[in-house]
Amino acid sequence: MNQEQNSNVKIIAREVLSSNWYTLRKITYEYLKKDGHWQTQSREAYDRGNGAAILLYNVSFKTVILTRQFRMPTFINGNRNGMMIEACAGLLDKDNPEDCIKRETEEETGYKISAVKKIMEVYMSPGSVTEMLHFFIAEYSHAMKVTEGGGIAHEQEEIEVLELPMEEALQMIDTGKIKDAKTIMLLQYVRLKNIL
Template identity: 30%
Template sequence: MADEKLIKFGKQDVKIAPIKALYKGFFNINLYQFEHALFAGGQSATISREILERGDAVAVLPYDPSSNNILLIEQIRIGAIKSKQSPWLLECIAGMTDGSTDYETVVKREAFEEAGLELHELEFMLSYLSSPGGTTERLHLYLAPTDLSQLQSGVYGLETEGEDIRTHIISFNEAMARLATGEIDNAATVISLQWLALNRERILKQRT
């Protein structure tokens, strides 16, 4: 049954010791020491985990229903250098919320900073935990139906934040082909494109 409760435990079934700060820099790392309820009954031994405290983030996929084009950005992501020949990735526009819960305002700010794009319409797609075994980060994804016909590809980003960002306007079909080959392989962009594939027919019908 779809409404059947599958998750047995909750926050009340975890005992957490005072969290210890291990490192403060561009990101923060904290030490969590905890015990939790076991499925077979009783309590676990104390478990220690170093957790990356990134804060929450937003991402947005601009989509032009009239032309069936999308906008992606390209920038260097040093964490990709270990497993890819090029650490320059094709991505959605994204940014940290810096503690704000006004996610739409953050999305619009990032779109202007990273692509010179003024967004007026946003549709919430979903939110997800990026890697909950090692970080508290949650991402909030949006689709931005918008006119891309007058937007020129260019280079954007804030020099003060070390950003060097190039924009690309490509067809939805090309984006899906690059997704299928594995060229697009970062989670926020993969999920956003898959969400658009599932919802595109509805979005197009709403505009006819």
């Protein structure tokens, strides 16, 4: 979708605060308020690149493939064991979204998929993170399982692959066992569209 540049915003300065893992910048800008006055504001924006996420589903068995892994930010914010159940996802790493999600699916889950359907693009935390996430769904079968999955060792990934009945996955949202936004959105999309 083509959008016009917002003429009510003038960026004054960009300062890199950290570039250890990804990049945290302080952006200072002028913003034209509705009353006609320009106001100087500053915000921090965390740039980790864009990503893609996918929900694999099996119509015959009414199951979905999810993953479980340790997530440090959740551990320091109330998730006592730090483990999160999530849909497969990853950063684009200069790939197009479709190639990225096919690669991530094989690395994380062990399923080699060829056909994916893109369903939406979403800013997951627009107040502080620049990332746009590309959402996909795809059918899977057990014949597509080519490896055990589990992620890439040199990326320090240790991912457990879960095959769950769709109904159980939906109940896990209600019980709080699934608290990941992208996963909830994908599960609800599949349910709302009567795919499973």
